[in-house]
Amino acid sequence: MALKATFLLCAFLAFGSAAIRQPRDLADQAREELEALESIVQGRIFAAHDDLNNILTDFRTNSANVATEGTISIQQESQTVDQQLQAIKDLAHVANVDISACTNIREHTLNRLPDRLVRELNVCVTGIDIQAASLVGDGRYLVDIVYNKVRNLEFQLNRCRDDLLCIAPLLTEIELDKVRLPQNVDTEVLATSSLLTTLRLSVESCSSSHVAQYVTEAFGILGDIQACADRLIGN
Secondary structure (H helix, E strand, C coil): CHHHHHHHHHHHHHHHHHHHHHHHHHHHHHHHHHHHHHHHHHHHHHHHHHHHHHHHHHHHHHHHHHHHHHHHHHHHHHHHHHHHHHHHHHHHHHCCCCCHHHHHHHHHHHHHHHHHHHHHHHHHHHHHHHHHHHHHHHHHHHHHCCHHHHHHHHHHHHHHCCCHHHHHHHHHHHHHHHHHHHHHHHHHHHHHHHHHHHHHHHHHHHHHHHHHHHHHHHHHHHHHHHHHHHHHHHC
16 A cells, blocks of 8 residues: 555656646747747848848949940930031031021030930939838848847747746747748848839939930920021021
8 A cells, every 4th residue: 555655656746747847848949949930030131131232232233234325325316416417517618608696505505415414314313223222221121120020929938937828839839930930031022122123114214214305405406506507508
């Protein structure tokens, strides 16, 4: 009888020890998993920062290329205008007609037009580059705050202490967040990239609109010079 009582007491103590140790083991496991989650999320955030920096660098490189191409287009159109203006002058010279009244103010305006529109083009592109940098800054912030979820889980886990019923669902959530939080980071990077891809169209518009503006204004002035010269030569 005494032997049986001793056995039951030992069994009870062993069970009690296991019951006490189990929540602690689960808490330790949860903390280990939380540390693993923290490492995963931090690593993805650091990588996301690199991705966002590369996205912005690519955007700025494209902007610079577009601005250069627009500048070259304006310069090429300007050369065409200069050639046509010279042809008008040559015709007047052959006719021995002074067309300075036709060219004085207009030619000065023509000469200043390319530089003015190139400056405006670059200001336009620079403004969009600033918008792009702001969007990347917003994306970086949204990426960074994903880490707040890790801190929140840490806070909840500390409040659980050794409460098994409190720890168990947190452990499940930590495991799920190993997949979800990196995906959230990737989603923010992708969203920022998409916004900058759309913004590239605005950069293209800066170039094309200023080239078109130069053509419209320059050939309009040239047409006025031609009409004026025709009247003088015709007389």
